[in-house]
Amino acid sequence: MSDFITAQDITNLSKxxxxVYLDRHGDPALRVEPSEYERWLMEQGIEFEQQAIADYDLYVVHAPEDPQAAFGATLQLMRHGVEMIYQGTLLYEGLHGRPDLLVRVDGGASRFGGYYYRPVDIKSARRASDSHRHQVMFYCYLLHGVQGFAPDGALLLNGGPEGGGDTEIEVPYAQDEILALLNEVIDTIDGDEPRPFITSACQGCRWRNVCLPLAEKMRDVSLLPGIRRDTWQALHERGVRTLEQVAALTLDELIRVDGIGRKTAPRLLARARAHVEQRAVLVEPPRLAPPVPGESFFDIEGFSHKNVDCYYLLGLLVRRGEEYAFEYDLAERPEDEREMWFSFLDRVDTLDGPVYHYGAYERTAIGRLVERHGGGAPARRFLDRFVDLHRLLKNSVALPLHGYSLKQVAPWLGFEWTGFTQAAPESIVEYHRWLETGERQHLEHVIVYNRDDVLATRVVRDWLLNFSST
Ligand code: SF4
Structure with a gap:
Protein backbone atom coordinates (compact mmCIF):
# COMPACT_ATOMS: atom_id res chain seq x y z
CA MET A 1 0.00 0.00 0.00
CA SER A 2 1.44 3.38 -0.98
CA ASP A 3 1.58 6.35 1.38
CA PHE A 4 -0.71 8.35 -0.88
CA ILE A 5 -4.35 8.82 0.05
CA THR A 6 -6.50 7.51 -2.80
CA ALA A 7 -10.15 7.44 -3.84
CA GLN A 8 -10.25 3.90 -2.42
CA ASP A 9 -9.63 5.30 1.07
CA ILE A 10 -12.66 7.57 0.70
CA THR A 11 -14.79 4.64 -0.46
CA ASN A 12 -13.55 2.41 2.35
CA LEU A 13 -14.29 5.05 4.96
CA SER A 14 -18.01 4.67 4.38
CA LYS A 15 -17.71 0.87 4.68
CA VAL A 20 -8.64 2.57 6.09
CA TYR A 21 -6.49 2.05 9.19
CA LEU A 22 -5.43 -1.52 8.35
CA ASP A 23 -4.64 -0.62 4.73
CA ARG A 24 -1.91 1.63 6.17
CA HIS A 25 -0.81 -0.20 9.29
CA GLY A 26 -1.89 -3.84 8.83
CA ASP A 27 0.29 -6.69 7.61
CA PRO A 28 -0.49 -6.99 3.85
CA ALA A 29 0.32 -10.72 4.00
CA LEU A 30 -2.79 -11.22 6.16
CA ARG A 31 -5.16 -9.70 3.62
CA VAL A 32 -7.42 -12.23 1.91
CA GLU A 33 -6.88 -12.43 -1.86
CA PRO A 34 -9.82 -11.27 -4.04
CA SER A 35 -12.31 -14.06 -4.68
CA GLU A 36 -12.98 -15.42 -8.14
CA TYR A 37 -16.18 -13.39 -8.20
CA GLU A 38 -14.34 -10.17 -7.32
CA ARG A 39 -11.77 -10.85 -10.02
CA TRP A 40 -14.54 -11.54 -12.50
CA LEU A 41 -16.25 -8.25 -11.58
CA MET A 42 -12.94 -6.43 -12.16
CA GLU A 43 -12.59 -8.11 -15.58
CA GLN A 44 -16.15 -7.09 -16.43
CA GLY A 45 -15.46 -3.51 -15.29
CA ILE A 46 -12.37 -3.27 -17.53
CA GLU A 47 -14.26 -4.77 -20.46
CA PHE A 48 -17.08 -2.27 -20.00
CA GLU A 49 -14.62 0.61 -19.75
CA GLN A 50 -12.92 -0.49 -22.99
CA GLN A 51 -16.30 -0.62 -24.77
CA ALA A 52 -17.25 2.80 -23.43
CA ILE A 53 -14.08 4.50 -24.71
CA ALA A 54 -13.71 2.56 -27.98
CA ASP A 55 -15.02 5.40 -30.16
CA TYR A 56 -13.01 8.21 -28.58
CA ASP A 57 -9.74 9.70 -29.74
CA LEU A 58 -7.66 9.45 -26.57
CA TYR A 59 -4.22 10.11 -25.22
CA VAL A 60 -3.29 7.25 -22.92
CA VAL A 61 -1.02 7.65 -19.89
CA HIS A 62 1.02 4.54 -19.10
CA ALA A 63 3.34 3.62 -16.19
CA PRO A 64 0.75 3.58 -13.37
CA GLU A 65 3.33 1.73 -11.21
CA ASP A 66 5.45 4.93 -11.19
CA PRO A 67 3.02 7.66 -10.07
CA GLN A 68 5.55 10.49 -10.41
CA ALA A 69 6.37 9.56 -14.02
CA ALA A 70 2.68 9.06 -14.86
CA PHE A 71 1.83 12.42 -13.28
CA GLY A 72 4.61 14.09 -15.33
CA ALA A 73 3.19 12.58 -18.53
CA THR A 74 -0.35 13.67 -17.58
CA LEU A 75 0.79 17.25 -16.87
CA GLN A 76 2.51 17.40 -20.23
CA LEU A 77 -0.71 16.38 -22.01
CA MET A 78 -2.70 18.91 -20.00
CA ARG A 79 -0.25 21.67 -20.90
CA HIS A 80 -0.63 20.74 -24.57
CA GLY A 81 -4.38 21.03 -24.13
CA VAL A 82 -5.29 17.62 -25.63
CA GLU A 83 -9.02 16.87 -25.72
CA MET A 84 -9.12 13.65 -23.68
CA ILE A 85 -6.63 11.85 -21.46
CA TYR A 86 -7.23 8.21 -20.54
CA GLN A 87 -6.02 7.05 -17.12
CA GLY A 88 -4.13 10.23 -16.34
CA THR A 89 -2.48 10.37 -12.94
CA LEU A 90 -3.07 13.27 -10.57
CA LEU A 91 -0.91 13.96 -7.53
CA TYR A 92 -1.58 16.76 -5.10
CA GLU A 93 -0.61 17.23 -1.45
CA GLY A 94 -0.15 13.52 -0.73
CA LEU A 95 -3.29 12.53 -2.67
CA HIS A 96 -3.22 10.24 -5.69
CA GLY A 97 -5.98 9.67 -8.23
CA ARG A 98 -6.44 8.04 -11.63
CA PRO A 99 -9.72 9.14 -13.16
CA ASP A 100 -10.73 7.10 -16.19
CA LEU A 101 -10.87 10.21 -18.37
CA LEU A 102 -9.83 13.84 -18.15
CA VAL A 103 -11.84 15.90 -20.62
CA ARG A 104 -10.85 19.39 -21.74
CA VAL A 105 -13.41 22.17 -21.32
CA ASP A 106 -12.85 25.51 -23.08
CA GLY A 107 -13.29 28.61 -20.92
CA GLY A 108 -12.22 29.27 -17.35
CA ALA A 109 -8.68 30.18 -16.40
CA SER A 110 -6.51 27.27 -15.35
CA ARG A 111 -2.74 27.51 -15.02
CA PHE A 112 -2.57 26.00 -18.53
CA GLY A 113 -4.53 28.84 -20.20
CA GLY A 114 -8.15 29.54 -21.13
CA TYR A 115 -9.28 25.95 -20.64
CA TYR A 116 -9.44 23.36 -17.87
CA TYR A 117 -10.09 19.66 -17.34
CA ARG A 118 -12.92 17.82 -15.64
CA PRO A 119 -13.01 14.14 -14.70
CA VAL A 120 -15.20 11.45 -16.25
CA ASP A 121 -15.45 8.04 -14.62
CA ILE A 122 -16.93 4.92 -16.19
CA LYS A 123 -18.82 2.41 -14.05
CA SER A 124 -20.54 -0.79 -15.06
CA ALA A 125 -22.92 -0.38 -12.11
CA ARG A 126 -26.55 0.41 -12.79
CA ARG A 127 -26.85 3.38 -10.43
CA ALA A 128 -24.50 5.99 -9.03
CA SER A 129 -23.84 5.19 -5.38
CA ASP A 130 -22.49 7.64 -2.78
CA SER A 131 -19.09 6.03 -3.09
CA HIS A 132 -19.11 6.68 -6.87
CA ARG A 133 -20.02 10.32 -6.18
CA HIS A 134 -17.29 10.69 -3.59
CA GLN A 135 -14.75 9.13 -5.90
CA VAL A 136 -15.32 11.65 -8.72
CA MET A 137 -15.49 14.54 -6.24
CA PHE A 138 -12.09 13.41 -5.00
CA TYR A 139 -10.81 13.70 -8.59
CA CYS A 140 -12.35 17.20 -8.84
CA TYR A 141 -10.44 18.18 -5.70
CA LEU A 142 -7.18 16.87 -7.17
CA LEU A 143 -7.79 18.67 -10.45
CA HIS A 144 -8.60 21.86 -8.58
CA GLY A 145 -5.15 21.72 -6.97
CA VAL A 146 -3.24 20.57 -10.06
CA GLN A 147 -4.70 22.97 -12.61
CA GLY A 148 -5.41 25.86 -10.21
CA PHE A 149 -9.03 26.03 -11.31
CA ALA A 150 -12.05 24.26 -9.82
CA PRO A 151 -14.07 22.14 -12.26
CA ASP A 152 -17.82 22.62 -11.74
CA GLY A 153 -18.22 18.88 -11.33
CA ALA A 154 -17.65 15.50 -12.93
CA LEU A 155 -19.46 13.12 -15.21
CA LEU A 156 -20.25 9.55 -14.30
CA LEU A 157 -20.97 7.19 -17.16
CA ASN A 158 -22.99 4.40 -15.64
CA GLY A 159 -24.90 1.41 -16.87
CA GLY A 160 -24.20 -1.27 -19.42
CA PRO A 161 -24.01 -1.45 -23.15
CA GLU A 162 -27.59 -2.74 -23.25
CA GLY A 163 -28.83 0.72 -22.22
CA GLY A 164 -31.11 1.70 -19.37
CA GLY A 165 -30.04 2.83 -15.91
CA ASP A 166 -28.64 6.30 -15.28
CA THR A 167 -26.26 6.36 -18.20
CA GLU A 168 -24.88 9.90 -17.65
CA ILE A 169 -24.86 11.51 -14.25
CA GLU A 170 -23.54 14.96 -13.48
CA VAL A 171 -21.93 15.11 -10.03
CA PRO A 172 -21.39 18.66 -8.70
CA TYR A 173 -18.07 19.38 -7.02
CA ALA A 174 -18.90 19.82 -3.32
CA GLN A 175 -15.55 20.92 -1.95
CA ASP A 176 -16.61 21.05 1.71
CA GLU A 177 -18.02 17.52 1.56
CA ILE A 178 -14.87 16.02 0.07
CA LEU A 179 -12.63 17.98 2.46
CA ALA A 180 -14.57 16.65 5.44
CA LEU A 181 -14.12 13.09 4.16
CA LEU A 182 -10.41 13.63 3.54
CA ASN A 183 -9.96 14.93 7.07
CA GLU A 184 -11.74 11.86 8.40
CA VAL A 185 -9.40 9.62 6.39
CA ILE A 186 -6.35 11.46 7.76
CA ASP A 187 -7.66 11.28 11.35
CA THR A 188 -8.29 7.55 10.94
CA ILE A 189 -4.83 6.86 9.54
CA ASP A 190 -3.11 8.94 12.24
CA GLY A 191 -5.38 7.86 15.10
CA ASP A 192 -5.60 4.79 17.32
CA GLU A 193 -6.50 1.44 15.79
CA PRO A 194 -10.33 1.27 15.63
CA ARG A 195 -11.77 -1.77 17.40
CA PRO A 196 -13.25 -4.39 15.04
CA PHE A 197 -17.01 -4.20 14.77
CA ILE A 198 -18.14 -7.46 13.24
CA THR A 199 -21.05 -7.31 10.79
CA SER A 200 -22.20 -9.43 7.86
CA ALA A 201 -20.11 -7.12 5.62
CA CYS A 202 -16.95 -8.54 7.24
CA GLN A 203 -17.53 -11.78 5.31
CA GLY A 204 -16.59 -9.93 2.12
CA CYS A 205 -13.78 -7.81 3.59
CA ARG A 206 -10.17 -8.62 2.82
CA TRP A 207 -9.17 -8.01 6.45
CA ARG A 208 -11.60 -10.59 7.84
CA ASN A 209 -8.84 -13.02 8.79
CA VAL A 210 -7.39 -10.31 11.02
CA CYS A 211 -10.57 -8.89 12.55
CA LEU A 212 -12.62 -12.03 13.21
CA PRO A 213 -9.91 -13.84 15.22
CA LEU A 214 -9.20 -10.61 17.10
CA ALA A 215 -12.88 -10.06 17.96
CA GLU A 216 -13.11 -13.69 19.05
CA LYS A 217 -10.03 -13.35 21.21
CA MET A 218 -11.50 -10.22 22.76
CA ARG A 219 -14.88 -12.00 23.08
CA ASP A 220 -16.21 -8.74 21.68
CA VAL A 221 -19.92 -7.93 21.92
CA SER A 222 -20.08 -7.21 18.16
CA LEU A 223 -19.93 -10.99 17.64
CA LEU A 224 -23.62 -11.03 18.58
CA PRO A 225 -25.50 -11.26 15.29
CA GLY A 226 -27.53 -8.19 14.36
CA ILE A 227 -26.24 -5.92 17.13
CA ARG A 228 -26.31 -2.27 16.01
CA ARG A 229 -23.22 -0.11 16.18
CA ASP A 230 -24.85 2.42 18.53
CA THR A 231 -25.94 -0.41 20.87
CA TRP A 232 -22.43 -1.86 20.79
CA GLN A 233 -21.06 1.60 21.56
CA ALA A 234 -23.52 2.09 24.43
CA LEU A 235 -22.58 -1.30 25.92
CA HIS A 236 -18.86 -0.48 25.66
CA GLU A 237 -19.43 2.88 27.36
CA ARG A 238 -21.00 1.01 30.28
CA GLY A 239 -17.97 -1.26 30.46
CA VAL A 240 -19.87 -4.21 28.96
CA ARG A 241 -17.41 -5.31 26.31
CA THR A 242 -17.48 -9.11 26.25
CA LEU A 243 -20.03 -11.81 25.48
CA GLU A 244 -19.59 -13.11 29.02
CA GLN A 245 -20.43 -9.69 30.48
CA VAL A 246 -23.62 -9.46 28.39
CA ALA A 247 -24.62 -13.02 29.34
CA ALA A 248 -24.26 -12.13 33.04
CA LEU A 249 -26.69 -9.17 32.80
CA THR A 250 -30.34 -9.38 33.77
CA LEU A 251 -33.07 -8.39 31.33
CA ASP A 252 -33.73 -5.20 33.33
CA GLU A 253 -30.07 -4.23 33.19
CA LEU A 254 -30.00 -4.77 29.43
CA ILE A 255 -33.14 -2.71 28.86
CA ARG A 256 -31.47 0.25 30.62
CA VAL A 257 -28.82 0.35 27.84
CA ASP A 258 -29.58 2.90 25.06
CA GLY A 259 -30.98 1.23 21.95
CA ILE A 260 -32.09 -2.01 23.66
CA GLY A 261 -35.85 -2.37 24.02
CA ARG A 262 -38.05 -4.91 25.80
CA LYS A 263 -38.44 -6.85 22.56
CA THR A 264 -34.76 -7.10 21.63
CA ALA A 265 -33.34 -7.68 25.13
CA PRO A 266 -34.38 -11.37 25.53
CA ARG A 267 -32.99 -12.21 22.09
CA LEU A 268 -29.71 -10.43 22.79
CA LEU A 269 -29.36 -12.18 26.12
CA ALA A 270 -30.10 -15.58 24.58
CA ARG A 271 -27.52 -14.94 21.84
CA ALA A 272 -24.86 -14.03 24.39
CA ARG A 273 -25.67 -17.18 26.38
CA ALA A 274 -25.54 -19.31 23.22
CA HIS A 275 -21.99 -18.03 22.62
CA VAL A 276 -20.88 -18.49 26.21
CA GLU A 277 -22.38 -21.97 26.57
CA GLN A 278 -21.61 -22.98 22.96
CA ARG A 279 -25.07 -24.39 22.38
CA ALA A 280 -28.40 -23.48 20.83
CA VAL A 281 -30.76 -21.61 23.17
CA LEU A 282 -34.51 -21.54 22.57
CA VAL A 283 -35.98 -18.02 22.55
CA GLU A 284 -39.56 -18.90 21.68
CA PRO A 285 -40.92 -22.05 20.02
CA PRO A 286 -41.21 -21.60 16.23
CA ARG A 287 -44.57 -22.20 14.57
CA LEU A 288 -43.60 -24.99 12.21
CA ALA A 289 -45.86 -27.62 10.68
CA PRO A 290 -44.69 -31.26 10.64
CA PRO A 291 -43.35 -32.58 7.30
CA VAL A 292 -46.06 -33.35 4.73
CA PRO A 293 -46.16 -34.70 1.16
CA GLY A 294 -46.17 -31.79 -1.31
CA GLU A 295 -43.88 -29.62 0.79
CA SER A 296 -40.86 -28.15 -0.94
CA PHE A 297 -37.60 -26.30 -0.26
CA PHE A 298 -36.96 -23.51 -2.71
CA ASP A 299 -33.94 -21.51 -3.86
CA ILE A 300 -33.31 -19.14 -6.78
CA GLU A 301 -30.10 -18.26 -8.58
CA GLY A 302 -29.89 -14.93 -10.34
CA PHE A 303 -27.75 -11.90 -11.01
CA SER A 304 -28.05 -8.24 -11.74
CA HIS A 305 -25.16 -7.00 -13.77
CA LYS A 306 -24.56 -4.41 -16.50
CA ASN A 307 -28.26 -3.58 -16.63
CA VAL A 308 -29.20 -7.20 -17.13
CA ASP A 309 -31.42 -8.62 -14.41
CA CYS A 310 -31.68 -12.33 -14.83
CA TYR A 311 -32.88 -15.31 -12.83
CA TYR A 312 -31.40 -18.42 -14.33
CA LEU A 313 -32.29 -21.30 -12.02
CA LEU A 314 -35.35 -22.04 -9.89
CA GLY A 315 -34.66 -25.12 -7.78
CA LEU A 316 -36.91 -27.17 -5.53
CA LEU A 317 -36.45 -30.10 -3.23
CA VAL A 318 -39.93 -31.63 -3.41
CA ARG A 319 -41.48 -34.25 -1.21
CA ARG A 320 -43.58 -36.52 -3.41
CA GLY A 321 -45.02 -39.29 -1.26
CA GLU A 322 -42.29 -40.24 1.20
CA GLU A 323 -39.36 -39.36 -1.09
CA TYR A 324 -37.62 -36.05 -1.63
CA ALA A 325 -36.42 -35.21 -5.13
CA PHE A 326 -34.48 -32.26 -6.53
CA GLU A 327 -36.28 -30.61 -9.45
CA TYR A 328 -35.42 -27.42 -11.27
CA ASP A 329 -36.14 -25.12 -14.15
CA LEU A 330 -33.20 -23.52 -15.90
CA ALA A 331 -32.70 -20.64 -18.33
CA GLU A 332 -29.72 -21.75 -20.37
CA ARG A 333 -29.59 -18.19 -21.79
CA PRO A 334 -30.85 -15.04 -20.07
CA GLU A 335 -33.42 -14.66 -22.86
CA ASP A 336 -34.93 -18.03 -21.82
CA GLU A 337 -36.00 -16.63 -18.45
CA ARG A 338 -39.67 -16.29 -19.45
CA GLU A 339 -39.89 -19.89 -20.65
CA MET A 340 -38.20 -21.09 -17.45
CA TRP A 341 -40.64 -19.05 -15.36
CA PHE A 342 -43.80 -20.51 -16.89
CA SER A 343 -42.42 -24.03 -16.79
CA PHE A 344 -41.69 -23.49 -13.10
CA LEU A 345 -45.19 -22.11 -12.43
CA ASP A 346 -46.72 -25.21 -14.06
CA ARG A 347 -44.55 -27.37 -11.80
CA VAL A 348 -45.36 -25.64 -8.51
CA ASP A 349 -49.07 -25.28 -9.26
CA THR A 350 -49.37 -29.05 -8.93
CA LEU A 351 -48.04 -28.88 -5.33
CA ASP A 352 -49.97 -27.72 -2.29
CA GLY A 353 -47.60 -28.01 0.69
CA PRO A 354 -45.56 -25.31 2.42
CA VAL A 355 -42.64 -23.82 0.49
CA TYR A 356 -39.61 -23.34 2.75
CA HIS A 357 -37.04 -20.79 1.65
CA TYR A 358 -34.21 -19.00 3.44
CA GLY A 359 -34.31 -15.18 3.48
CA ALA A 360 -36.08 -12.44 1.53
CA TYR A 361 -34.42 -12.97 -1.85
CA GLU A 362 -36.85 -15.59 -3.16
CA ARG A 363 -39.99 -13.53 -2.43
CA THR A 364 -38.46 -10.45 -4.11
CA ALA A 365 -37.37 -12.52 -7.10
CA ILE A 366 -40.85 -13.95 -7.62
CA GLY A 367 -42.25 -10.38 -7.56
CA ARG A 368 -39.74 -9.31 -10.23
CA LEU A 369 -40.52 -12.34 -12.41
CA VAL A 370 -44.24 -11.52 -12.25
CA GLU A 371 -43.51 -7.87 -13.17
CA ARG A 372 -41.45 -8.96 -16.14
CA HIS A 373 -43.45 -11.89 -17.50
CA GLY A 374 -46.84 -12.12 -15.75
CA GLY A 375 -48.19 -15.28 -14.15
CA GLY A 376 -49.59 -13.31 -11.20
CA ALA A 377 -52.33 -15.78 -10.16
CA PRO A 378 -50.21 -18.97 -9.88
CA ALA A 379 -47.35 -16.90 -8.42
CA ARG A 380 -49.68 -15.61 -5.67
CA ARG A 381 -50.80 -19.16 -4.87
CA PHE A 382 -47.13 -20.12 -4.64
CA LEU A 383 -46.19 -17.13 -2.47
CA ASP A 384 -49.10 -17.81 -0.11
CA ARG A 385 -47.38 -21.04 0.89
CA PHE A 386 -43.98 -19.43 1.63
CA VAL A 387 -42.33 -20.02 5.00
CA ASP A 388 -39.17 -17.98 5.60
CA LEU A 389 -36.93 -20.25 7.65
CA HIS A 390 -34.30 -17.55 8.14
CA ARG A 391 -36.78 -15.29 9.93
CA LEU A 392 -38.24 -18.16 11.88
CA LEU A 393 -34.83 -19.36 13.01
CA LYS A 394 -33.57 -15.88 14.01
CA ASN A 395 -36.66 -15.19 16.07
CA SER A 396 -36.93 -18.53 17.78
CA VAL A 397 -33.41 -19.78 18.47
CA ALA A 398 -30.06 -18.28 19.47
CA LEU A 399 -26.98 -19.99 18.06
CA PRO A 400 -23.28 -19.57 18.92
CA LEU A 401 -22.59 -17.95 15.54
CA HIS A 402 -21.74 -14.46 14.23
CA GLY A 403 -24.59 -14.55 11.75
CA TYR A 404 -27.60 -16.57 10.63
CA SER A 405 -26.94 -16.89 6.91
CA LEU A 406 -27.53 -20.34 5.46
CA LYS A 407 -23.77 -20.64 4.87
CA GLN A 408 -23.15 -20.12 8.59
CA VAL A 409 -26.05 -22.07 10.07
CA ALA A 410 -26.08 -25.23 7.92
CA PRO A 411 -22.35 -26.07 8.45
CA TRP A 412 -22.88 -25.63 12.20
CA LEU A 413 -25.57 -28.31 11.88
CA GLY A 414 -23.09 -30.57 10.08
CA PHE A 415 -24.11 -29.88 6.47
CA GLU A 416 -21.44 -29.56 3.76
CA TRP A 417 -21.68 -28.08 0.28
CA THR A 418 -20.21 -30.84 -1.85
CA GLY A 419 -19.94 -29.26 -5.30
CA PHE A 420 -17.30 -27.19 -7.08
CA THR A 421 -19.36 -24.06 -6.39
CA GLN A 422 -19.76 -23.13 -2.74
CA ALA A 423 -21.37 -19.67 -2.75
CA ALA A 424 -23.87 -17.59 -4.74
CA PRO A 425 -21.26 -15.23 -6.31
CA GLU A 426 -19.34 -18.28 -7.57
CA SER A 427 -22.54 -19.60 -9.13
CA ILE A 428 -22.90 -16.29 -11.03
CA VAL A 429 -19.33 -16.62 -12.33
CA GLU A 430 -19.98 -20.22 -13.38
CA TYR A 431 -23.16 -19.24 -15.21
CA HIS A 432 -21.25 -16.55 -17.11
CA ARG A 433 -18.42 -18.99 -17.86
CA TRP A 434 -21.09 -21.28 -19.37
CA LEU A 435 -22.48 -18.36 -21.45
CA GLU A 436 -18.98 -17.46 -22.65
CA THR A 437 -17.60 -20.94 -23.36
CA GLY A 438 -20.62 -23.22 -23.84
CA GLU A 439 -18.85 -25.79 -21.62
CA ARG A 440 -21.60 -27.71 -19.86
CA GLN A 441 -19.60 -28.46 -16.73
CA HIS A 442 -20.12 -24.82 -15.65
CA LEU A 443 -23.87 -25.28 -15.86
CA GLU A 444 -23.55 -28.52 -13.88
CA HIS A 445 -21.72 -26.61 -11.12
CA VAL A 446 -24.59 -24.12 -10.99
CA ILE A 447 -27.17 -26.90 -10.70
CA VAL A 448 -25.27 -28.85 -8.03
CA TYR A 449 -24.83 -25.65 -6.01
CA ASN A 450 -28.54 -24.93 -6.11
CA ARG A 451 -29.30 -28.53 -5.12
CA ASP A 452 -26.97 -28.21 -2.13
CA ASP A 453 -28.68 -24.98 -1.11
CA VAL A 454 -32.13 -26.60 -1.00
CA LEU A 455 -30.73 -29.64 0.80
CA ALA A 456 -29.18 -27.30 3.38
CA THR A 457 -32.52 -25.50 3.75
CA ARG A 458 -34.17 -28.82 4.56
CA VAL A 459 -31.47 -29.62 7.13
CA VAL A 460 -32.26 -26.34 8.90
CA ARG A 461 -36.03 -27.03 8.87
CA ASP A 462 -35.57 -30.57 10.19
CA TRP A 463 -33.23 -29.42 12.94
CA LEU A 464 -35.51 -26.57 13.98
CA LEU A 465 -38.51 -28.88 14.13
CA ASN A 466 -36.57 -31.41 16.16
CA PHE A 467 -34.93 -28.87 18.49
CA SER A 468 -38.14 -27.04 19.33
CA SER A 469 -39.94 -30.28 20.14
CA THR A 470 -37.29 -31.55 22.62
S1 SF4 B 1 -13.28 -7.32 8.62
FE1 SF4 B 1 -14.97 -6.04 9.33
S2 SF4 B 1 -14.17 -4.88 11.07
FE2 SF4 B 1 -12.44 -5.67 9.93
S3 SF4 B 1 -11.85 -4.04 8.57
FE3 SF4 B 1 -13.19 -5.39 7.45
S4 SF4 B 1 -15.26 -4.54 7.68
FE4 SF4 B 1 -13.92 -3.59 9.26
Missing amino acids: CRRI
Missing part, protein backbone atom coordinates in the same frame (compact mmCIF):
# COMPACT_ATOMS: atom_id res chain seq x y z
CA CYS A 16 -15.56 0.65 7.81
CA ARG A 17 -12.93 3.03 9.25
CA ARG A 18 -10.87 0.04 10.27
CA ILE A 19 -10.24 -0.86 6.60
